[in-house]
Every structure is written in C-alpha cells, then in structure tokens.
Amino acid sequence: MTAPHASYVVALTGGIAAGKSAVSRRFEALGIHVYDADVAAREVIAPGSEGLAAIAAHFGTDVLDASGQLDRAAMRQRVFGNDAERRALEAITHPRIRTWLHERVRADRGPYCMLAIPLLAENHQHYQWVDRVLVVDAPESVQLQRLVQRDGIDEALARRMIERQARREQRLSLAHDVIENSGDEAALDKVVVELHARYLSLAQAKG
Template structure:
C-alpha cells in the first residue's frame, strides 16, 4: 500500500564511506530537510523510550551503561556473530526507525525532503512509499582507502565492513539517480545543485 505524504520524498543511500554525509550537508545548505536513519536509531532507544524498554526486556540490563543509556559497545558484542540476537534487536529497532522517519516526512512542509538511509538496499521493501532513490556511489577500492584513513583500521577490517553491506550492484539497481563520488569532495557541489533543481521540478509536477 502506498503511504500518502504531503511532499516529494527522496531516499539517499550508498555504501559505507561513499560520501553520504557530504552530499546530505550540501542538500541541507540549500534548505532541504534531511532525516537521518542513524539519528532515528539513537532516538528510538533513548532513555525512557519504548524501544529501550523492549531491548532491556529481551536482552537484560547488562546492555545498559551506568547512566541508564544503551551501551552500544556491549550491544554490538552481544549480537556480533549471533544471527538470532541480531534479528531480535532489528525486530525491535527497525520498525521504530521507519515510524520515526515516516512521522517526520508527514510533518515536513518543504517541496521535497531526503531520508538518509544507509541500509536502504537491505530494507527497501519497507520503503516503497518513497518517490525516488539517490545512490552515492564509489568504487570499493576508494571506500576501503577512505575507511582505513577515517577509522584508522587495516585493509582486512575495511574489507569485512564493506562485505557486510549490500553489494554495490544491488544498490545501483535500485537507483533513480547516482552521484559518482570517487574524486574530490568539491565535485559534489554541481551534482547536488543539478539534482536539487530536478527534485524541485519533480515535486512541483507531483510525480
């Protein structure tokens, strides 16, 4: 079923270290609202939330830190390599993240907005209500180099982090628009400006 919404919605995604944040910042500088699934993931398990209560109910208080917040390191250790526990955590958090994003889309009054969803390709069936998909793409060799420099990790770990995500080819199959981001970040300015104009036109046309 298609979800009604007041404006045009673009899902922004891409592989790890492809440059999603750099693109998001440029859209925001043009006055476009960007709602981030990573922000949502923190909000829905904040202290006092139903999400955190559900996590504690399933996993126990050992996943809380001294301040009563979710201990993300402990949680990662708990679910790492354990598919059943990982799926239990995702069953708690993912529907709440989607609801958080949908609420913000419904309240948005701009001509269009963006949803920054790193794992869109893995969960795209749940986002059939978006109007368009923008993929930020970079060759895996570029992703590895950026990850190693950004996180101070070795090549083997960078490879494993990339391999845990959807394949690049799968993301590109879902894309209506692609920004190729293998070069200098300044090259993004023109690409984002062009897409901004396109999305304004599409939103005005109601498509």
C-alpha cells in the same frame, strides 16, 4: 505502504564511506531537510524510550550502562555472529526507525525532503513509498582507502565492514539517480545543484 504525506520524498543511500554525508550537507545548504536513519536509530532507544525498555526486556538489563543508556559495546558482542539475537534487536529497532522517519516526512513542509538510509538496499521492501532513490557510489578501492584514513583502521577490517553491507550492484539496481563520488568532494557541488533543480520540478509535477 502508500506515501503518508504531501511532500516528495527522495531516499539517499550509498555504501560506507561513499560520501553520503557530504551529499546530505549540500542538500541541507539548499534548504532541504534530510532525515537520517542513523539519528532515528539513536533516538528510538534513548533513555526512557519504549525501544530501550523493549531491548532491556528481551536482552536483560546487563546491556544497559550505569546511566541507563544502551551499552553499545555489550550489545555488539551479544549480536555479533548471532543471527537470532541480531534479528531480535532489528525487530525492536527497525519498525521504530521507520515510524520516526514517517513522522518527520509527514510534518515536513518543504518542496521535497530526503531520507538518509544507509541500509536501504537491505530493507528496501519497507520503503516502497519513497518517490525516488539517489545512490552515492564509489568504487570499493576508494571506499577502502577512505575508511582506513577516516577511522584509522587496517585494510582487513575496512574490507570486512564493506563486505557486511549489501553489494554495490544491489544498491545501484534501486537507483533512479547516481552520484559518482570517487574524486574531489568539491565536484559534488554542481551535481547536487542539478539534482536539486530536478527534484523541485518532479515535486511540483507530483503536487
């Protein structure tokens, strides 16, 4: 798919607890819009949406709670360990998430914009139209430590969460730019300012 917009688009990705949110916040502070696939994932199945109606039609209304919203715990149980059901759910949500992101990019009037896509490595064939990929990277030992602290979980569960994602090498193979984020969060400030200048220059050259 070709780029559906005039703007320059940077896809931001990284493993769980690598520091994507910290990087996003810094680009937003510089006036850049960051459109988040996780936000899209909630919006496309909000009560009254086509996405939620499609889920109820496929899985039955027992995956909805009393208020008519998706019962995420019930849905997780349905798809956990069941590849066919997981693929059915993804077939409903993923195209809608991509459409949501396309629409935001099309309407964006900034010099460039960013898409925060945690599972880019798993779905990169659908995002060939982005101009550049920025990967936030941290060693697995750092991810583990942050996950245990952040989510209050044990190391075994944290390890399973990391293993469910694409391998670090897969993400890095897509990267045009890499932010190595194993240290103090304050160190991100300088790196983001430098990348921002680079992206402004690339966007201007494109545009």
